[in-house]
Amino acid sequence: MDQPILLNGAYIDEHGTYVESGFLFIKDGKIDYIGKKNPLPNEEEIKTYVIAEGSVMIPGMIDVHIHGAAGADVMDGTEDVLNKMARALPAEGTTSFLATTMTENIDSIEKALIQTASFIKGQKPGSAEIIGIHLEGPFISEKRAGAQPKKFIKQPNVNLFKELQQLSENHIKLVTLAPEAEGGHSLANYLNNTGCIASIGHSDSTFKEVKEGIESGISHVTHLFNGMRGIHHRDPGVAGAALIQDELMVEMIVDGVHASPEMIKLAFHSTGADRTLLITDSMRAKGLGNGEYTLGGQHVTVLDGQARLEDGTLAGSILSMDNAVRNMIQYTGCSLSDIVKMTSANAAKELKVFDRKGSLSKGKDADITVLSQDHQILMTFCRGELSYHRKEE
Known part of the structure; x- marks a missing residue:
């Protein structure tokens, strides 16, 4: 089983609204939770990424x-x-x-x-x-x-x-x-x-x-x-x-x-x-x-x-x-x-795949792109796996 991942930061929700200080939890390649409250018990072993201020998570x-x-x-x-x-x-x-x-x-x-x-x-x-x-x-x-x-x-x-x-x-x-x-x-x-x-x-x-x-x-x-x-x-x-x-x-x-x-x-x-x-x-x-x-x-x-x-x-x-x-x-x-x-x-x-792609919503594939404040790519997750992580200058 894949290690659960928690992303902590701003995101664009399924209605197009910009949400600050949110949480997105990935489990088994899917978005298991997205919202304002940390959904995880403290004792669970997870990989956590804190999204830099001014950056934002959007659908892949x-x-x-x-x-x-x-x-x-x-x-x-x-x-x-x-x-x-x-x-x-x-x-x-x-x-x-x-x-x-x-x-x-x-x-x-x-x-x-x-x-x-x-x-x-x-x-x-x-x-x-x-x-x-x-x-x-x-x-x-x-x-x-x-x-x-x-x-x-x-x-x-x-x-x-x-x-x-x-x-x-x-x-x-x-x-x-x-x-x-x-x-x-x-x-x-x-x-x-x-x-x-x-x-x-x-x-x-x-x-x-x-x-x-x-x-x-x-x-x-x-x-x-x-x-x-x-x-x-x-x-x-x-x-x-x-x-x-x-x-x-x-x-x-x-x-x-x-x-x-x-x-x-x-x-x-x-x-x-x-x-x-x-x-x-x-x-x-x-x-x-x-x-x-x-x-x-x-x-x-x-x-x-x-x-x-x-x-x-x-x-x-x-x-x-x-x-x-x-x-x-x-x-x-x-x-x-x-x-x-x-x-x-x-x-x-x-393409009739909106049931699994196209928005950051519970149950959909964890396809996620993280944009910096100047719209550079910081991270990309493909079906729950970190596929690109920009190296620091």
């Missing part, structure tokens, strides 16, 4: 769109790379994620799905948990491919998706597709009816086509402003629809590169905290610095915080979730309660 962050980190990429299709990602992510406050594939040849996608499904079955506490797979492509628009290799793009196809979902052992939870493509509405409808999130992304849909896609089951937007038809004063496009259609949950890459701070602020005025999910869309270079890397077999150069293909196209990001948090606060002035929604609660609800 959930990244629904991440390709890689620490030199690893989901498409490498090995247990080692998934393990490397899972161990690296707690340092940025991430405790759960969707392993995200990309548009490549079907054999490579199948290999990645099979390996990820196998990895999910053997996961243990102590590192970030893969809670599903995000299939980004191959059912996208060639016109809006971005860094997705065009030669591997396929028309949306329900039968092909069924095969991929079977190989993933039903772990595909979110699919990015272009609904305007032939077969797009059928696939969106199938996804919606089988409990999988249908996301519009890498799409050239007009506003009218987005509305039709929503009627077919689209409920999510992949990386707002990127890989999509932008806003025009006579056609709001995909980006405009994301801002004004309340049915849509909206991903944002808040690195100041994929969208300017001003555009993030503009978007947040429309979507608010309730419809926004902060993501990283990071690739294998995250955490490794400037240099030469690959993405989907393509050469990528990372320089000055940007990852680009040889033609200058952005190739994912090297953004960490904690940097996304700090940027979002700086760009929009949002509150920590807003941050909890955008980094954890919204994703947990959308």
Whole structure:
């Protein structure tokens, strides 16, 4: 049995309220108590952490769109790379994620799905948990491919998706597709009816086509402003629809590169905290610095915080979730309660795992991120185990 852990300090509760001088008790990987009163008898042997003044406990962050980190990429299709990602992510406050594939040849996608499904079955506490797979492509628009290799793009196809979902052992939870493509509405409808999130992304849909896609089951937007038809004063496009259609949950890459701070602020005025999910869309270079890397077999150069293909196209990001948090606060002035929604609660609800993740509540997984006063990561607990502890300067 795991040694019980007591955290003593401020926290954001399940209602978004900031609570000072609280107690959070972890037992057997779950939150056994959270509140104002120390729940433990003095004689019980526990490991106690006192949270520094000005710091705060929040739910562990959930990244629904991440390709890689620490030199690893989901498409490498090995247990080692998934393990490397899972161990690296707690340092940025991430405790759960969707392993995200990309548009490549079907054999490579199948290999990645099979390996990820196998990895999910053997996961243990102590590192970030893969809670599903995000299939980004191959059912996208060639016109809006971005860094997705065009030669591997396929028309949306329900039968092909069924095969991929079977190989993933039903772990595909979110699919990015272009609904305007032939077969797009059928696939969106199938996804919606089988409990999988249908996301519009890498799409050239007009506003009218987005509305039709929503009627077919689209409920999510992949990386707002990127890989999509932008806003025009006579056609709001995909980006405009994301801002004004309340049915849509909206991903944002808040690195100041994929969208300017001003555009993030503009978007947040429309979507608010309730419809926004902060993501990283990071690739294998995250955490490794400037240099030469690959993405989907393509050469990528990372320089000055940007990852680009040889033609200058952005190739994912090297953004960490904690940097996304700090940027979002700086760009929009949002509150920590807003941050909890955008980094954890919204994703947990959308993925239907809010019964065990997404808030600091009794009975839920002890996925906990401790932020300093300046929103640096001090500690991260993954299912009750201390997975990252910042060393003193």
